[in-house]
Amino acid sequence: MQNSFYREIINDHNLRPMHKKEIEGANAEKRGVNPSCGDDITLKLRVKDGVIEDGGFTGDGCAISQASADIMLDMIIGKTEQEAERLSEIFRRMITGKVSDAEIGELEEAGALIDVSHMPARVKCAVLGWHTLDAIVQGENTEA
Amino acid sequence: MNTNIRADFPLLRERSGIAYLDSAATAQKPECVIRAEADFYREHNANPLRGLYEISQEATDAYESARAKTAAFLNAESAEEIIFTRNATESMNLLAYSQGSLLRPGDEIVISIAEHHSNFLPWQMAAERSGAVIRFAECGADGSIPEERFRAQISDRTRIVAMTQVSNVLGREYPIRRFAEIAHEAGALFVCDGAQSVPHLKVDVRELDVDFLAFSGHKMGGPMGIGVLYGKKKLLEKMPPFLRGGEMIEYVTREGATWAELPHKFEAGTVNAAGAVGLAAAIDYYQRTGFDWMIRREEELSRCAMEALRSVPHLKLIGSDRAEEHHGIFTFTLEGVHPHDIAEILSADGICVRAGHHCAQPLMQHLGVRSTVRASLMFYNTEEEIGRLAESLRSVRRRMGYAE
Numbered sequence: 001m002q003n004s005f006y007r008e009i010i011n012d013h014n015l016r017p018m019h020k021k022e023i024e025g026a027n028a029e030k031r032g033v034n035p036s037c038g039d040d041i042t043l044k045l046r047v048k049d050g051v052i053e054d055g056g057f058t059g060d061g062c063a064i065s066q067a068s069a070d071i072m073l074d075m076i077i078g079k080t081e082q083e084a085e086r087l088s089e090i091f092r093r094m095i096t097g098k099v100s101d102a103e104i105g106e107l108e109e110a111g112a113l114i115d116v117s118h119m120p121a122r123v124k125c126a127v128l129g130w131h132t133l134d135a136i137v138q139g140e141n142t143e144a
Numbered sequence: 145m146n147t148n149i150r151a152d153f154p155l156l157r158e159r160s161g162i163a164y165l166d167s168a169a170t171a172q173k174p175e176c177v178i179r180a181e182a183d184f185y186r187e188h189n190a191n192p193l194r195g196l197y198e199i200s201q202e203a204t205d206a207y208e209s210a211r212a213k214t215a216a217f218l219n220a221e222s223a224e225e226i227i228f229t230r231n232a233t234e235s236m237n238l239l240a241y242s243q244g245s246l247l248r249p250g251d252e253i254v255i256s257i258a259e260h261h262s263n264f265l266p267w268q269m270a271a272e273r274s275g276a277v278i279r280f281a282e283c284g285a286d287g288s289i290p291e292e293r294f295r296a297q298i299s300d301r302t303r304i305v306a307m308t309q310v311s312n313v314l315g316r317e318y319p320i321r322r323f324a325e326i327a328h329e330a331g332a333l334f335v336c337d338g339a340q341s342v343p344h345l346k347v348d349v350r351e352l353d354v355d356f357l358a359f360s361g362h363k364m365g366g367p368m369g370i371g372v373l374y375g376k377k378k379l380l381e382k383m384p385p386f387l388r389g390g391e392m393i394e395y396v397t398r399e400g401a402t403w404a405e406l407p408h409k410f411e412a413g414t415v416n417a418a419g420a421v422g423l424a425a426a427i428d429y430y431q432r433t434g435f436d437w438m439i440r441r442e443e444e445l446s447r448c449a450m451e452a453l454r455s456v457p458h459l460k461l462i463g464s465d466r467a468e469e470h471h472g473i474f475t476f477t478l479e480g481v482h483p484h485d486i487a488e489i490l491s492a493d494g495i496c497v498r499a500g501h502h503c504a505q506p507l508m509q510h511l512g513v514r515s516t517v518r519a520s521l522m523f524y525n526t527e528e529e530i531g532r533l534a535e536s537l538r539s540v541r542r543r544m545g546y547a548e
Contacts, residue, residue: 007543008545011544011545012545014544014545015544015545015546036500037484037499037500037515038500038501038514038515060482060514061482062482062483062484062485063481063482063485063544064484064485119488121484122484122488125484
């Protein structure tokens with residue numbers, strides 16, 4: 001993560017996260033852990049009629065895992081679960097280096113994590129929040 | 145004579161921009177080791193112990209003389225007491241399966257809280273299979289385990305004590321000779337993890353009077369994939385084999401088999417002969433370069449690193465605050481910055497360190513830290529590299545968005 005503009009975005013979300021907090025009335029919760037490096041977050045969402053009304057996370061981990069979760073919540077709050085899943089799918093493809101410029105644009109600030117595609121050791125950190133989101137959304141879909 | 149030690153290491157020569165501070169994970173290899181391993185394949189390659197032709201005999205001689213050299217290096221009583229394995233982890237698994245199969249419900253295994261997972265998980269498995277119980281000798285915040293605290297875990301039910309000589313996280317050396325004596329008084333066997341000690345201290349198995357000792361060749365400049373289990377002959381003789389197959393039998397029928405003599409009973413299948421030859425070359429390299437000189441040099445570098453790390457604001461060193469109790473291993477955290485972020489920034493500056501839990505999660509939990517950075521030194525490192533580490537560490541918080 002040596003691109004200084006991207007670094008600033010990551011640092012900002014890591015040091016001053018907007019969504020690292022408990023939320024009112026959460027009805028979906030999942031813990032996400034990277035056992036090898038110790039990133040450990042709990043993601044909570046309040047979902048109504050398929051729309052993510054609010055979300056937050058707690059826990060700790062490296063700057064990339066924390067910033068990525070915070071940026072993710074910025075993007076998905078107010079969106080439907082389907083839309084959040086679509087962004088998650090694009091994000092994962094960006095991290096594995098298989099994405100178009102237009103799609104990177106859709107990812108807004110999450111595009112700052114594109115450098116992770118050259119850093120295999122950090123992939124798990126970057127996708128932890130998204131992975132946890134998928135587990136919540138897909139878990140609920142199974143129940144429906 | 146050792147003014148240009150780095151010239152012996154091709155990687156250090158060719159990647160001159162990097163500061164390699166991860167030797168506790170694996171050491172760099174001197175040219176002579178790389179050549180010895182390649183020469184085995186070029187000139188003597190045949191399956192050792194199998195066949196009666198000339199190069200097979202050469203391969204056998206090369207392999208067995210590596211065993212004899214390793215035995216002399218550890219001051220073992222005989223070469224039969226040296227079993228070649230893949231690494232220290234495999235050595236511990238061999239012991240835990242084989243010696244562990246002799247455990248009974250209610251027996252106790254004592255390990256220290258500072259063990260690497262490789263000297264913990266095999267015993268956890270042995271305990272689960274046999275109904276034995278694991279007891280932990282815990283260390284203080286400085287990493288030390290006072291004799292009384294160790295003794296408190298020993299009872300007449302203790303069958304095995306398994307402990308590291310030097311912690312891979314704290315760098316601290318434990319009083320193995322004394323602990324082995326206490327274990328023996330209680331009628332227990334003493335297993336020593338020498339992974340971090342054999343490359344950095346003169347280890348004499350008879351002086352320590354340990355029953356078993358494991359180490360990995362690659363941490364002392366040998367090739368990856370060759371490790372050693374030392375065991376006292378009378379104990380190895382009583383143990384059942386670990387792996388079964390070729391080259392470890394005496395006689396096989398449809399109904400059963402009898403086992404080959406030591407050490408072959410524990411070396412099933414085709415062995416890593418080239419690896420053993422490479423390890424022998426590493427031992428030669430230690431002796432040629434001078435083990436005393438290496439130890440002194442690592443002590444100097446440890447003092448330098450202790451001073452340099454102390455000068456870094458917001459840095460918290462884990463373990464002892466005395467350089468001589470670190471054996472080249474320095475584990476630390478930097479307030480407000482996750483160790484993986486620290487390692488990434490150091491990497492951008494060409495500095496190679498380890499970050500994470502160092503395969504010692506129970507110790508990390510005991511010390512109340514989640515994840516840390518480890519810089520580890522070897523005789524081929526320099527004061528300049530340690531200076532680069534400290535300088536880079538001083539810049540980390542700023543680069544992570546802190547005001548200072």
